[in-house]
Amino acid sequence: MAKVVFNEEKCKGCYLCMTACPKKIITVAKDRMNAKGFRPVEVLEMDKCIGCAMCATMCPDCVIEVFR
Amino acid sequence: MEQVFKKPEALCDVNLHYCPGCTHGIVHRLVAEVLDELEIEGKAIGVAPVGCSVFAYDYWKCDMQQAAHGRAPAVATGIKRVLPDKVVFTYQGDGDLASIGTAETVHAAMRGENITIIFINNAIYGMTGGQMAPTTLPGQVTQTSPYGRDPKTQGYPIRMSEMLSKTDGAAYIERVSVDCVKNVVAAKKAIKKAFQTQLDGKGFSMVEVLSTCPTNWGKSPVEALEWLRENMIPYYPLGVYTDKTGE
Amino acid sequence: MAEKVLVKGNEALAEAAILSGCRHYFGYPITPQTEIAAYMAKRMPKIGGVFLQAESEVAAANMVFGAAGAGARALTSSSSPGISLKAEALSYIAGCDLPCVVVNIVRAGPGLGGIQPAQSDYFQATKGHGHGDYQMIVLAPSSVQEVIHLTADAFDLADLYRMPVMIIGDGMLGQMMEPVEFDLGKRREIPPKTWATTGTEMKREHNIINSLIMNPDDLEACVRERYKRYDYIKEHEAMAEEYLMDDADFMITAYGTTARIAKNAIAELRKQGIKAGLVRPITLWPFPEKIYQKYTDKVSAILSVEMSMGQMVDDVKLAVGGKVPVHFYGRTGGNVPYPDEIIQSVLKITGGDK
C-alpha cells in the first residue's frame, strides 16, 4: 500500500515527475488548472503506486508527499 | 501508512520563483534536507548571490545574507571568520562563481576557507536572459554567442571543479548532476558530505551541480534534462575531484 | 589619565580600532596606509582577532560586509585607488543598513596618481563611492590624538546609525608622529544587534540581510526611511572646530592636515593685522553647514584651502548660500599648500597684496 499526494497549487506543470515514475501512472489533469494557470498532475490508478518517491525526488517545487 | 517524503523543515513554505522545471528547486530542497538531517538549520548562515537564485534568502529558514555578484565567497569568509563555529554556505550560479567572482572563489579555496559552496552550473546566464556564461559549451547558441560559442574568439568553458581541485586548501570537491533520480540521490550525498567537511573543520568544500535552464535553453523541462545528459556531462564529467576528508 | 606615548597616525588608528572592540580587519596593501595592515597583522593574532589579507580590495570590502552582517565591528583600510574598488561593497553595506568602518588615507589621483598626500577624494567620500541613494558619515581628523577619538567614535556611530563610516586622512596624517594618550573619549550606548545573521539557534525567525527590494514603492519607502535617519544625523552629528573665529573678519576653511597648515598662516596673518580665523569641518558628511551660517554676516570672505582642485569649496558655497564670497586655494598632485601661499591668497582677496 502506497500513495502520493500532490499539492496542486504548488505544481508548475513541468512534468519531471512523470518521466521519473517507474510505473508511468502520473498523468496531466485534463479537467482543471491551478491558480497559477498550470494543469497539475494526478494519479488515477493509485493502487499501482509503489511509494518509491522517485516523482518527489525530481520535483523542483516540493509538490509531492509520499506515503507507504 | 507512514509519510516517506515531504517538504524538508529547513525549506520555507513558499512558492519558489523559478521557471517550471528549473532544477534550482531540486537543489534548494537537497540543501534543506541536509540542513535537517545534520540538524544545523539553527547554526547555518547562507549567502545568497546575484543571479537567478537571488531570492534564495527567502527560501531557507536559516539566517541569510545577500552578496554582490561574485562576492559570496568573500562575504562568507567575513561571516565565517566572525562565527567560526557556525555553518556558512554560499549558493552561486556559474556567472557569479566562475566569471565575475573567479578570484573570490579561487582564493577562498586557496585559503582553505572552512565554508561550503553550492555551485549551480547550467551553462548560461539565466537571470539576465540567456547570455553566454563562462561555462557555455563550444558551439552553444546564446544571446551573446548567436553563432555558437567559438573558443577561438570567445574562449573555452571553464571547468571549476577540475581547477579548484588543484588547490591545496580545497578539502572536498565533487561534480554532480540533477538530471535523473539516481544523480539527484548522489547529489544529495555530495552536498551532505560537503557540509560535514565543514562541520569537521577540514576546509573548503564545493559541490558543482549540473543544472538545467529550460527557458533560456529553449527546451521543455524534460528535453532540458536530456540535453544536460547528452551535452554537459561529457564536457563536465561527474565525480569526486578532490577529497582530503579522510586524511 | 592614560600614559603619553609617541605614535604614528596609522598606528594610532589601528590601536584605537582594537581598543574600540574591532577584532576583524580585512585589507590589501597599498601605500600610504599599509602600516595599518602591518600593525593589525602583528597585533590581531595576539589578541584572538582576525587579520586577513584579501585577494583584492573588492574582496576585502565584501569580507567586511560579511563580518558586519555577522555582528562584528569590522574594519578595512585603503588608499584612493583601493577605495574605488571598495565602492561596490560600501553600497551594499549601506543598502543593508550594516555598520562598518573604512579608512581612506588619500593619495594623489586620478588613476594611479601618486603616493603623496592629497584631499582629492572629497567628492568620492561625501558624494560618491558606490551606486544608489545613500550616505556615509565621513570623519576627518587633523591630529594623531584626534585620530584616536574619531576612530573610537566611528565604530560607535556606525553601530548606532547602522551605516558605514569613513575616516579620511592623508599620508601626512598617517605617517605623522605625535605624543598621544590612548583615551577613547566619550562612548555611546549601542543597542544589541538583534538583526545580525548569527544563526537562528531555532529560537527565532531567520534574519535576512538584504538590499534587494522588488516593489519600487517599497524600495522608495525604505530609502526615505534611511534618509530620515540621515536628516537626524545632519541635525545631531555635524562637527567642526572653530579656531580664532570669535573676532575673525576673514574665514579660512580647511580640513585634516591642511587645517594645521592654515593655522600657521592665520598666526602670520594676525601679525599683519588681518583677523583671520579657521573653520575646520571634522565631519565632512554631514557637512557642518550651521557653523558656517553663524559667520555669514561676520566675515567679509571665506577661503577654502584644499589639497585638490576644489571639492569641499562647493559644500562651503552651498552652506553660505551666496551670502559671503567664497574663494579657493588649492594644491594638487601630491603637493602640500605652504603657509606663504595661503597668506598670499588671503592678501589677494582682502586687497592687501603688494
Add this chain to the structure above:
Amino acid sequence: MSKRIHIVVGHYGSGKTEFAINYALKLKETHEKVMIADLDIVNPYFRTNDVRQMLEAKGISVLASPYAGSNVDIPALPADILRLFDDKSSAVVLDVGGDEDGAVVLGRFRQQLEEEGYEMLFVVNAFRPLTKDADSILEFLREVEAASRLKTTGLVNSSNLQGLTTAEDIIKGQRAVEETAAKSGIPVAYIAGIPEALQGLEAQYGEKLFPIARFLDLGYEF
C-alpha cells in the same frame, strides 16, 4: 666611532633618521669624506632624502633611491649603492627603514659588512608602544637582527615625545635601555635628545650624551 661603517636601525618613530643625520654631521667633524645612505624601503615620508640639500651643502654625500620623496613607492635601492663598500676612504652612515621589514635590506650586504666590520646602533624610544620596556625592546631588537642577519653593537637611548621631551623623559627611557643593556650585554652607546632635554644630565651621563638638532620639519609648525 672606530669603525668605518655605521648602521642605524630602530623602530620608526624612534628618532632613528634624525639620529642618523646628526651622526653623519658628527662624523664629518673628524672625517674628510662622509656618506649617508637612505636605505628606507618601508616608509615613503620623513626620510633622510628630504634633507639632501642641507647635507650636501655640508659636504656629506647622500645616496638615496631615485624614487624617495616622489609619487611612486618603488623601494628601489640607488644604483650607486656599492660606492659604500668601494670607497674605503669615506665614513658611512646607513639609515635603515623602520622595523624588521626595513632591516631585511641589510641582509643583501651582509657579506661585505661582515668582511669589513661595522657598528650597528639600535635606536630606542621608550615612548613608542612597541618598545616601551626592556622585554619589548629586546624582542624587537632580535627581530631586526634576524631580518638583517647582523648583530647590534650599541644601544642609543633616543626616548622622546618630540618637542615636548624633558630630562625626566630621557631618564625614564634610560632605565629601560639600561635594563636592555644588562639583559643583552649590548652597551649603551649614546643618549640622544634635543639640547633642552639633555640639560642637567651631563654629570650623570657625561660623554654618552648626544645632542640632536631636528632637521625633518616641514618649514612650519605642524
